[in-house]
Amino acid sequence: MRKFSLLTFLLLLSTFLCLGVGTAFGGSNGNINSAAVQVNVTNQNPDTARPGEPVELTLSVQNIGNDDLKDIKVALNPEYPFSKLSGEDLEKSISYLNARQDDDDAGVLKFKLMTDANASEGTYDLDIVTTYKSGSSSNTITTTKTIQLEVQGKEYAQVVTVSKADIDIAKEEPLEFIVTNTGTSPLKNLVFSWNDPKGVVLPVYSDNTKHIKYLEAGQSVKVDYTVMADVSATPGLYTLNVNLSYEDADSNSKNIQTTAGLFVGGTTDFDVSFSESSAGETSFSVANVGNNIAYAVKVSIPDQDGYKISGSSSTIVGNLEKGDYTIASFDVSNSQGGNSQGGAGGNTTGNGPGTPPDSSQAGANNASSNSIGSSDPLKVQIEYTDAKGERETVTKEVNLETTTSGNMTAAGGPGGPGNRAGVGSYLPYIGLLVLAGGIFVYRKKIHERIQARKGKQSEYKKPDSEV
Structure with missing residues (x-):
């Protein structure tokens, strides 16, 4: 009985020892082995895969079993972010491996994979599938080993x-x-x-x-x-x-x-001011006060309340360099009729509010082409092409007043408030002329009288020889 128990114990111990050896050969420990094959990654170039670039893996295929092996095939099963590189095979073969190989006798296989250009930084799995036949058996054995590859993120800004x-x-x-x-x-x-x-x-x-x-x-x-x-x-x-x-x-x-x-370069700015008024035309000075040239400058008087343009309402003045100016003239008159009051509604005839003008005043008002006060600005529109070739529009306002003949003058200048009574506006000049003429006639008469007196005295005075 004791012999049987001892024999049983030795048999069980042998079984466990064999299982332990098998475990040693077949355990993973970071490697995927069949019953007798061990596959390792011995090199990776570059050490960290880079997006948009290939990565090369060098595999060591070693037979650590007791049987010789034949028809060994090693294949990569890539998943994102890795893929097949054009011109490279995903499966490679080794015809024969001897049993119990040393590291120096192991087979060496190289594979190349492409890393996706948009791969994010991280660690990714890659499966390696190995198939082979044992020399003592015709059965095909398949094993899969999963390794991890590190991908360095794409660095670009x-x-x-x-x-x-x-x-x-x-x-x-x-x-x-x-x-x-x-x-x-x-x-x-x-x-x-x-x-x-x-x-x-x-x-x-x-x-x-x-x-x-x-x-x-x-x-x-x-x-x-x-x-x-x-x-x-x-x-x-x-x-x-x-x-x-x-x-x-x-x-x-x-x-x-x-x-x-x-x-x-770009847009510019303009300054518009009253220049002069004569012969029914009102002239304006248009200056380029910005820092850019203005091309194909066009000056216009747009339709507006209170003013009427006779003839052309626009004129093209050409190019204006920065700091340059030009003159634009228009026939501008007041479009309001029936009175000669200013823009603020003031009475300019010298009569009190509500007092009807007499006939002479009415005649003067009809001849004045409806004067307007300086509170009604005239809008002047300027169109030009800027340095970028774009058409721009600028609108400026100019304060004007009209003379009794309908011509425009600058507010507060000659012909301004208080000089709107027709011929009365010329009375000071007429008075001066009359006064100058009177003085001239008076002096001439005095001169004639003096000459006459001298003539009489010479008649009555006799020479000493006659006495």
């Missing part, structure tokens, strides 16, 4: 937008750049800068360099500047050289260079 396409000359203008991390890995220690090679556009209140400490994947940041274009700049499109440098995950510095276009 770009200047997505520039807030302005044009700036005016000699004017402080805001300029905003938006920098976006379009990769899948964060960026750190970014340095953004730009410059105009011609030196026309320059930053004010700061230099041209901005620092960004950290930028997450997919995140955007605004980089603000205040810029100004040289007052003597020629309108046109200027190139901005944009530079962006940053550090990758390995603290290696990378640099991105690009360009942006910025148009310098």
